[in-house]
Amino acid sequence: MTDVHTLIHSYAPGADAGPDSLLLVWDAPNLDMGLGAILGGRPTAAYRPRFDAIGRWLVHRALDMPGEVEPEATVFTNVTPGSADVVRPWVEALRNVGFAVFAKPKADEDSDVDADMITHITRRRDEGVLRGVVVASADGQNFQHLLEELAVDGIPVTVIGFHEHASWAVTAPDITFVDLEDIPGVFREPLPRVNLDQLPDDGAWLQPFRPLSALIKN
Template structure:
C-alpha cells in the first residue's frame, strides 16, 4: 500500500532528552535503519553517494513535524510529540569518519543510537525493535520505519498496524515490495519527500525503462580491467 498525499533493554536517549510521558502524551516515532538504507542507496547509485545524493535529514525532520501536526490535529485530546532516531553501527577505526555525520544528525534534532560493529551478530535490528516496543508501551501515535528489511520489520509493524496504530515504511520502491504488498502498512518513497535529495536519483533499471530507452552506466570504469585478476 502506498501513500504520499498530503527501536534486551531499549536504548536510552542522550542525556537530558529522556522523558517520562503522561498517558495523554503519545509519540510519532521515526526509526532510520542507517546500515540497511546505506546499502540500498548504494545499490541504486552503483557506488557511494555524492553530496547531491545523500539524504538531507533536516528535510526529513520537517516532513516528520508536518506529519505529527496532521496527526495531532485529528486527536486534540492528547499531546502528540515527534521523535526522530537513527540507528547505526560503528566499524572499528571509523569513528573519526562517522563523527561529523553523527554530530550533524544530533544538531537537527535526531537522536543517534550507535553500536560497535564487531561481528555479524552486532547489528542494530534488535535495538530498533526494542525501542519501538518501549515507545509502544508508553504511547505511540504512529511509527515510521525507514528500512528495506522486511524480515525484521514486517511482522512487528503489521502487528502494530492491526492494533490500530498507523505504521509506515519509508524507503525505495525497488527494495520494498513487502511493504507495498501489505494490506496494513503504508509505504512512502524517500524520494517523494520534498527536499530529502538535492537531485533526482538515477533509478532507471531494466524493469523501469522509458519508451525511448536509456543508458545504463557502468558500475566501474573500463580501465579497471587492467588491474583485474580475472
C-alpha cells in the same frame, strides 16, 4: 519555516515515558546499502539524504494527527573500528537537527542494530505512548512482523524506503509506503533509478552491485 530542532523530541530509555509519540526509527546501515545499490557505489554529497527535510516531513505528519502528538526520531547506526573520527561530524549534525542517535560498535555480523530498533519501538508501545511509527529502511523486511502486529492493533504504520526493494510494504494493505525520494527536499539531485516496468526504448544499463572478484574473497 518550521524549527525542526525545537519540535523533534527524543526520550532516553529508563526516563519517563513522555507525551504521545509519532516515532521515527532510521535504519542507517540498511538505507545506505539500498542507496548504494541504486547508485552503484558509495553515495556522494548530492545523494546523501537531508535530515532537516526528513525532520520537517515528520513534524508536519505529527501536527496532522489528532490530539497532542510529539514527533520523535532516532537514527540507528553501526560504527566500525577506526571510523569514529569520520562518523562523528555526521552524528553531531544529526543531533543538531533534533535527531537522537543510537550508535553501536560493528564487531561482527551479529552486532547489527536491527534488534535495538525493534526493542525501541516495542518499548514505546509498552509505555502506551506510541500513536504512530515510521520505519525508514531500504526494504524494511526485518520489521515486517512487528509492523503488521502494530497495524492490527490500530497504530498507524509507515515504511520509508525504496520501492525497488520494499515490494512487501508497497503492497501491504495496512501499511503506508513512502518512497524516500518522494519526501520534498531529501535529495539535492534526482536518483539515477532504473524502473524495469518503464525502461527507455533504447534500453538501460544496470551496473553490478559488487565486483566479480568478491566471489573468491574469504
